[in-house]
Amino acid sequence: MTLLRELDNLMPYENFIYLADTARMPYGTKSEEDIIHYSEELIRFLAGMNCKMIVIACNTVSGLLPEIERGGRRKIPVIGIINYGCVAAALYVTYNFRIGIWATLRTIDSQVYRRFMDNFDPTVKVVTEPCTDLIPIIESGKIGSPTVRKLTEQCLAPMLAEEVDTLILGCTHLPFIKTIIQDIVSPAVTLIDPARRTAVLCMKELMDNKLNKSNHSEAGTKKFFVTGKAESFVAATRLLMGGMVESAESVDVSKK
Secondary structure, three states, X not given: OHHHHHHHHHOOOOOEXXXXXXXXXXXXXXXXXXXXXXXXXXXXXXXHOOOOOEEEOOHHHHOOHHHHHHOOOOOOOEEEOOOHHHHHHHHHHOOOOEEEEEEOHHHHHHOHHHHHHHHHOOOOEEEEEEOHHHHHHXXXXXXXXXXXXXXXXXXXXXXXXXXXXXXXEOOOOHHXXXXXXXXXXXXXXXXXXXXXXXXXXXXXXXXXOOOOOOOOOXXXXXXXXXXXXXXXXXXXXXXXXXXXXXXXXXXXXXXX
């Protein structure tokens, strides 16, 4: 939802189809084999909806995108939220070259952020910490609970002890608690939200391939699909996003 918000802010004239695998989340604790299988089902569903671009809003899946794309040649552009944009932004603002990556354990184990970082500057110290336990709490909309504050403090403590001055929010759930994070790390630490950089990259890709809508005067549409209970999804997103999601449809992606 944080990535969709950025995409919609940047390109309100485009039509969006949002698919959330709520029945099988979180992905951060799943095996690589399961994640690839689930992702192929989701991509196949979206391709069947005649999407002109597919954006992977999950860091865990983005870390395995090369393996996922190996499974089949696709004509539709697929953009992952882990890309050179957010890494370049982190390198631009760091002054002590100690960068924290706060993500799921699966994303951390994929080493994808480290690989992107090495392409720019292999001397940068990368400090990682898993945020897996926070995801279901944020997903439920309880972002203001004492549990969220306590877990956030516990997770950030090791990275702050390593004196990171830049922190990449390597999970799309984390921007929902950005205020809490910034309060804990202090203004001395710059937070990098990959969603904004990914939205800009998507717009550039659409323009370069002449896939963007030419009519910018009309607002685009949004359709929401989930693999779990639609009612629960709508209720949770209202707590997090206000009235963006009015309704959703429950689907079985394995049948598509």
